[in-house]
Amino acid sequence: MTFRIHNGSGSFGFPVLVKKNEYDEADITKVARSILHENLAELTSQTEKWKLTEDELAQLSSWKFYQGA
Numbered sequence: 001m002t003f004r005i006h007n008g009s010g011s012f013g014f015p016v017l018v019k020k021n022e023y024d025e026a027d028i029t030k031v032a033r034s035i036l037h038e039n040l041a042e043l044t045s046q047t048e049k050w051k052l053t054e055d056e057l058a059q060l061s062s063w064k065f066y067q068g069a
Helices: 025-050 054-066
Strands: 002-007 010-015
Touching: 010 025
Parallel strands: none
Antiparallel strands: 002 010
16 A cells, blocks of 8 residues: 655655555555554654754755855
8 A cells, every 4th residue: 555645845655565464454544554654753763863943944045045046
């Protein structure tokens, strides 16, 4: 099952593998959503240090402005 993730700048597909023979057909979506949540939580944890503050973003934006871009 692939979930489509949308945000302001675009979207991407996030595949989640669920073994169909381990769950009832009616429960596969619930299980996939749970797996997706676990994966995104782990991704968030691993990339937290990448997040820029508002000041850092403003500084980078002003750098581009001064470069004549």
